Amino acid sequence: MKSSIMHKATVELSSSQSRSAKVRLRRKHIQRRSVGVAMVAGSLVSTIALAASGIGTASAATPTIDLANAAPFAVLAATTITNTGSSVIHGDIGLAAGTSVTGFPPGTVTGGTFVADSNATTAHTNLTAAYLDAAARTPVTTISADLGGSTLTPGNYQPTSSLSLTGALTLNGGGDLNSIFIFQAGSTLTTAGASSVVLENGAQACHVFWQVGSSATLGTSSDLSGTVMALTSITLTTGATVQGRVLARDGAVTLDSNVITVSTCAASASVDTVATTSTLAASAGGTSSTGSVAGPSSGTGVTTTVPGATTGTSTGTSTGAATPTTAPVIPIGAPGTGFGGTAGSRPPLLPLTLGALVLAVTFTLLARRARLRR
Secondary structure: OHHHHHHHHHHHHHHHHHHHHHHHHHHHHHHHHHHHHHHHHHHHHHHHHHHHHHOOOOHHHOOOOOOHHHOOEEEEEOOEEEEEOOOEEEOEEEEOOOOEEEOOOOOEEOOOEEEOOHHHHHHHHHHHHHHHHHHHOOOOEEOOOEOOOOEEOOEEEEOOOOEEEOOEEEEEOOOOOOOOEEEEEOOOEEEOOOOEEEEEOOOOHHHEEEEEOOOEEEOOOOEEEEEEEEOOOEEEOOOOEEEEEEEEOOOOEEEEOOEEEOOOOOOHHHOOOOOOEOOEEOOOOOOOOOOEEEOOOOOOOOEEEOOOOOEEEOOOEEEOOOEEOOOOOOOOOOOOOOOOOOOOOOOOHHHHHHHHHHHHHHHHHHHHHHHHHO
């Protein structure tokens, strides 16, 4: 009898211990599941917040190429600057080491002319730094050798070697006036006759850079936007226009009845409606409309002449200069352009974040309720 009672007690104790162990195991399982749910919810909150804050701002985080003292120069070369015909240069021209600047007149310069002085040499030093910066930018997207017919968003682009442009290239800024476009040509840059660069959705010529590993040649009546930085030389054939700069590190710049206008960045308040090619109202034929463009800095006393106007030094104010027309862009949230779709816009960050927090709290409460029931 005693043995039977002891056996029953032992069985009941063992059963009780087994139930306790199962309860403890179940509680641990619930606790782990609760922690897991909370971690997933927290991760969801962080992911949504980070993703939302990053949309539409990636290009803004990309720094531009700092030209420093080279920025006011429309034309900068190391050895010679040679012009044929009635070229119109809106900005400074400079020669870092050589002394041969020819063809002005009949060409005209609205800024200063700097020949082998401290302004030119400092600008050349800054050009070298900017060139190396552009060449080192990563990550890069590999592109075909001919950009004609392409529509590109902000980024760093690199062909396998040389780079060419036949037809039109569209650069879509996605509604961001600070969008940066950098093209890294390992060898030459060649644009065909009548080729063009179309700027839309906030893309600006001041934020487009062409880093060229050897020499650049711009075709007859072509229209290029951006700053060309060539290791060797740059040649503009008859009627080519540039909204930007042509800067040759180690060689010459050759011009032929061209219009070059230093590009300036527009503020967000000046964003207009639709974008087209960056055309320039050129008066390179020798007859200029009356206007006044102040030289950005004092020169070395080199005399420049404007057709149909007065003759003055590089420190003065020239009249008769061609006036650039700024390519308008599409504001944020505008309808599609036909090239790159609708303009980008930022998502409502607060509703997304609050929604994620509600999900996290809900998951946590459900987990606690399940634990209490068991």
